Amino acid sequence: MAASKEQELGNQLNLKLDSNGLITAVTVDADTREVLMVAFMNKEALEKTMATGKATYWSRSRQKFWVKGEESGNTQQIVSVTIDCDQDAVVLKVRQKGAACHNGFESCFYRQIVPVAGGGGGGLELKTIAAPLMDPDKMYKKS
Amino acid sequence: MAASKEQELGNQLNLKLDSNGLITAVTVDADTREVLMVAFMNKEALEKTMATGKATYWSRSRQKFWVKGEESGNTQQIVSVTIDCDQDAVVLKVRQKGAACHNGFESCFYRQIVPVAGGGGGGLELKTIAAPLMDPDKMYKKS
Numbered sequence: 001m002a003a004s005k006e007q008e009l010g011n012q013l014n015l016k017l018d019s020n021g022l023i024t025a026v027t028v029d030a031d032t033r034e035v036l037m038v039a040f041m042n043k044e045a046l047e048k049t050m051a052t053g054k055a056t057y058w059s060r061s062r063q064k065f066w067v068k069g070e071e072s073g074n075t076q077q078i079v080s081v082t083i084d085c086d087q088d089a090v091v092l093k094v095r096q097k098g099a100a101c102h103n104g105f106e107s108c109f110y111r112q113i114v115p116v117a118g119g120g121g122g123g124l125e126l127k128t129i130a131a132p133l134m135d136p137d138k139m140y141k142k143s
Numbered sequence: 144m145a146a147s148k149e150q151e152l153g154n155q156l157n158l159k160l161d162s163n164g165l166i167t168a169v170t171v172d173a174d175t176r177e178v179l180m181v182a183f184m185n186k187e188a189l190e191k192t193m194a195t196g197k198a199t200y201w202s203r204s205r206q207k208f209w210v211k212g213e214e215s216g217n218t219q220q221i222v223s224v225t226i227d228c229d230q231d232a233v234v235l236k237v238r239q240k241g242a243a244c245h246n247g248f249e250s251c252f253y254r255q256i257v258p259v260a261g262g263g264g265g266g267l268e269l270k271t272i273a274a275p276l277m278d279p280d281k282m283y284k285k286s
Contacts, residue, residue: 002250005168008246008267009246009271011254011268011270011271012268012269013256013268013269020221021208024167024181026169026181028178033176033177034177035169035234036177038167038169038227038231038232046256046267050256050258050267057264058205063278069185080255081255081256082252082253082255082256083244083252083255083269083271084180084181084244084251084252085244085245085248085251085253085285088181089181089251089252090252090256091178091252093168096175101227101228102228103151103228104151108227108228108232109225109226109227109233109234110225110228111154111226112223112224112226113156113224113225113226113233114247115193122154122231124190124193125154125155125156125188126153126155126226127152127154128152128154129225132206133230
């Protein structure tokens with residue numbers, strides 16, 4: 001099989017990393033199938049995720065591994081991990097404990113993009129379509 | 144509301160673009176809720192998507208707008224678009240016509256990451272978990 005065919009259709013894990021050494025991770029609730037969050041992984045974060053069964057990302061802002069829920073207790077237990085055709089994105093199906101979003105919402109995608117009400121000019125705005133599950137001020141330990 | 148609070152909890156669309164002017168787009172089948180693909184959008188691609196109701200991405204490899212299905216006929220009709228807390232990712236719920244993946248699969252995520260069978264050494268490999276819906280050689284017009 002040619003290299004690109006093997007990458008797309010073969011059984012070898014051969015991540016297509018971006019210029020920062022990362023792939024995109026989309027995390028989905030295994031039961032409700034809602035998309036909970038989008039984050040990044042490097043190769044080691046993916047290996048840790050597979051080895052421990054706990055969703056582990058690479059935090060770009062903190063430049064370190066980020067075991068989801070380590071601080072908040074809102075862990076993500078891995079059910080399955082799938083990878084896309086060109087191997088630059090994975091989907092994690094997880095059992096989410098509590099809220100996935102640091103703002104206390106079940107999912108980070110709690111706002112819908114809609115046309116500005118009565119605008120007529122084609123502008124877009126956001127409409128909140130969910131209520132928080134938890135008080136974000138109580139999710140994290142205060143230092 | 145402080146700027147960051149407004150970004151995360153307000154109703155103003157204020158995309159957090161990466162260094163290439165892009166956000167991540169996760170496309171989900173509105174009926175089955177399967178993640179179909181992950182791609183990128185710039186601000187204009189998002190505006191075109193909202194204005195036309197047809198999923199429109201920014202192709203990084205071709206550096207141009209990419210109206211999904213324009214060539215293959217496998218279009219994506221928008222049902223809803225949601226945005227995440229820091230406004231750097233959107234979820235498109237769509238009605239997918241045909242296959243979302245250029246390899247003929249319904250979803251690009253047709254392979255699961257699994258431990259190497261009988262490996263014991265902790266290696267990972269891919270296992271194909273879906274069958275193609277269509278013959279990819281018949282999806283695109285030959286030039």
